Amino acid sequence: MAQKTIAFFPEAAYGPALNSVGIAQAVEARGHKAVFLSDPGFVDVYKGYGFDAYPVNLSEPMPPEKMAKFWEDFINGHIPNFRKSPYDQVDNYVKDCWTAIVDSAKWAQKDLPGVLAQIKPDVICVDNVVLFPAIKQFGVPWVRVISCSENEIEDEDIPPHLSGCGEGDHACHRAYREHFNDVIKPIHDDFNQFLTSTNEAPYPIGQFFEASPYLNLLLYPEAVKFRRRHALDPKRFQYLEGCVRKEAAYAVPPFAANNDGPLVYVSFGSLGAGDTELLKRVIAAIGKSPYRALVNVGGYVDQYSDLPPNVIVDGWFPQPSVIPQVDAVIHHGGNNSFTECLFFGKPAIIMPYVWDGHDNATRVEETGHGFKMPRYDWTDAELLARLDACLTDAAMKAKLAATSRHMQAQNGPEKAAGLLEALL
Known part of the structure; x- marks a missing residue:
């Protein structure tokens, strides 16, 4: 097959970024070209692995070091909330995150059409929890990568994403869903207005993304996957059993004590x-x-x-x-x-x-x-x-x-x- 261009657009976090690096390494081993669409603060991460990376603003433009400091300060400012239950974090950390995520989709819509026109990818892989309309509308197959827990793809019988509920604790499932939807509604309403402005249909309450009609890649291992009421169609949903990238060898240094200990x-x-x-x-x-x-x-x-x-x-x-x-x-x-x-x-x-x-x-x-x-x-x-x-x-x-x-x-x-x- 002639060389094709596959674009990856991971969330601006090391987990999704490095998982996509693992797939991109395998894509290039097959003779294709892997490129990255990237938050400006992560461009150098992908370049460090030898990939071309194209910046896409996901917030008000600022120097990369200032952007890195923004997210560091964001997390550190929420350290008191780390003591709270997942249910109680909906009112603070989760709400603040979804506000920032929706804003990132709005900002990306300004840059993505031009960047995609420049790259001309044959396939686009997006690893995020929110829809970027320009990717769906570009006219080539797009793939959703689910690098977080598989419960990003909802089902009535499994715990809601971010809830920490046990698989069989359906009372916990209901309470979390109701609380999440109640707190998140103003943010969700704002997102639906944005979708409408881009000629996309609004989503039902609680939903910010959709499964790809082409292919969805779940990094979640089958050994821990949930028992769903509605099985995922293997033609569209494939479990990857993780996506471990290749890194340089590491030699464990000698310790001053317990050098033979576990x-x-x-x-x-x-x-x-x-x-x-x-x-x-x-x-x-x-x-x-x-x-x-x-x-x-x-x-x-x-x-x-x-x-x-x-x-x-x-x-x-x-x-x-x-x-x-x-x-x-x-x-x-x-x-x-x-x-x-x-x-x-x-x-x-x-x-x-x-x-x-x-x-x-x-x-x-x-x-x-x-x-x-x-x-x-x-x-x-x-x-x-x-x-x-x-x-x-x-x-x-x-x-x-x-x-x-x-x-x-x-x-x-x-x-x-x-x-x-x-x-x-």
């Missing part, structure tokens, strides 16, 4: 790293244990002094190269961390704070692949007991091994590249 990796994501007091608590607890720990502290390395000798911190780790070498992971429930732990068969303790971290934390425990822990209400003894269980629970080890074998046999990026090529 190795733990701790990361709350690039934005969650702002919760430094929580990370310091985790570090102090591990400092009293026989474990070793690599801890991702993001841009806050200078705030960590007098570290225990069995802990090493850094501002970034090549996670897909680190997780295969560790014995357990403590993370925030972001979908990259969630799927990478399953892909490599590593038990996880998830301390969620926002978004689908709540869903992933509930799901990792109810499917036997790890533990959900409250973000703040725990003791050192409780955390270390969970870590010990991660290393000794035979049933969990067997389940993780089976899930890992299945996911690795699927090769999500290669599967995605083949499905995209079929659209051409």
Whole structure:
């Protein structure tokens, strides 16, 4: 097949961005051209992996460093809300996020038509939770990538997206849906006015995006997927079993203590790293244990002094190269961390704070692949007991091994590249 151009437009967050990088790497291995439509603040991320990237303003234009600071300040300003339940976060964090997301769709509509006309893609892959009308209207097949929890695609019998409800807790499902729709209605009404202005039909309450009529790629692993009332049509919906990108090799450095102890990796994501007091608590607890720990502290390395000798911190780790070498992971429930732990068969303790971290934390425990822990209400003894269980629970080890074998046999990026090529 002659070389085609496949454009990727991920949300301006590292999870969706790096998942799309994994697919783009596989697309180029097949001889096609992968390009990125990007929030200006993420252009250099894609260029760092060797891809062309075209900026699309998703907010009022500002220098990249100011944009990065905006989202850092946004998250850090909500740290008090991380102590709240998913239900109570609807009134603050979730509402503020949806306001910003709707604004991003309006801003993108100004730039997207011209950028698409310049690139002339043959297929467009969009990983976001909101519709960009210009992509739907461009005239080539468009693909929706669902890199977060699969409950972004709603069903009456599964937990609402962002709710953290258990699969069978239907009272929780109803309460969250009703509260979400009530709080979000003014934002949703505003979004529908925008859709109408672009000649798109308005969405029912609570919906901000739709499934693609061409193809929908779910990164969620089948081992943890929900039991739906309405099965997803495999002609349009394909599970990728994660989409782990390739990173440079990582050599675990020597530790000053416990150098032969089990190795733990701790990361709350690039934005969650702002919760430094929580990370310091985790570090102090591990400092009293026989474990070793690599801890991702993001841009806050200078705030960590007098570290225990069995802990090493850094501002970034090549996670897909680190997780295969560790014995357990403590993370925030972001979908990259969630799927990478399953892909490599590593038990996880998830301390969620926002978004689908709540869903992933509930799901990792109810499917036997790890533990959900409250973000703040725990003791050192409780955390270390969970870590010990991660290393000794035979049933969990067997389940993780089976899930890992299945996911690795699927090769999500290669599967995605083949499905995209079929659209051409």
